[in-house]
Amino acid sequence: MSAARTTAEARVARHPSSGKVRAALQTVGLSLVALLLVILAMRLVSDSSGRRLDKALAAGKSPAAPDFSLPRLNGDGRLRLSSLRGRTVVLNFWASWCVPCKQEAPLLQAATRRFGSASLVVVGVDAQDFRSDARRFIARYGLTYPVVHDNGASTATHYNVTGFPETWFIDRSGHLVGEHVKGPLTRRQLAENLAIALKR
Amino acid sequence: MSVRGLLLAAVLALLLAPPTAASERHPTLAELEHEVMCPTCHQLLELSDAPIADRIRAFIQARIEAGDTKSEIKQRLVSEFGEAVLAAPPTRGFELLAWLLPILGLAGSGLVIALLAWRWTRLKPEAAKPHLVNGFSELDPKLARRLDEELALLDR
Incomplete structure (x- = not known):
């Protein structure tokens, strides 16, 4: 033990700066690792925010719908979700290349006609798609409800969208209610979820 | 950089630049x-x-x-x-880390290896020098004991 200490002391005496260099390297290394862990943790929390919404809904809660502002495809400027507060919103994620989206579009357009835009707004969020293709789709199916383009699909990620189409229902106060429908909406799913959303 | 190095760099640049520009x-x-x-x-x-x-x-x-x-x-x-x-990945924002981390990793490892090599080369001459006691090289105690035992056997 004492021999070892003597050797270490002798080494330090020979290289007085080596201890400082090692300490500095350790500090820099540890700081880098800590910084990386913090960044990764923040990234994970932001990625899992969509799953958080599904969990809350499954637990019978009504989480606030994440706000967004996206450019309109069938109109000028941008649409901010929070500007629709006071109206029930059917938030439908779709893409023009998605086959079930073609079956669903007439149902959503019919709901828009039936309820009028004063009480209910269908908002289409087109993602992972060419804008020109989406505009052709809008024209082909005669969609009059607002459709926005989600470049990079970041809004779809916030809403935990893993395929197309998917639909969320938002009540007048801006909270998610009912069911997160994955796949094409049926008439029954639309009626049941609208009944929940319009009642609140 | 030597003249040969400069020439080599120029030849490489000439060879690589046209395909990149064409692509x-x-x-x-x-x-x-x-x-x-x-x-x-x-x-x-x-x-x-x-x-x-x-x-x-x-x-x-x-x-x-x-x-x-x-x-x-x-x-x-x-x-x-x-x-x-x-x-x-793009070279800005969080994705910049994808470019920086390998470079930082390589630079860090290079620095550590350089430091270790520097220390090793500084220690080597002293470590290589035999430890002398009264002008004689100090033997490993085990070896010294064995030598004593075998010499004692010869003395009998």
């Missing part, structure tokens, strides 16, 4: 399929048979025929699908 001005579908991702399946375009991948291939082919450069085609794709459509 930028006249890209091929195969090249871009290797540099663009399918946004739905997160695979390289060349590996994907998703509907959107076929659509992107058709778009790239149309833009090549229209005379767009590689950068212009990539920029158009980014404006439609975001930065994630590019296979190489």
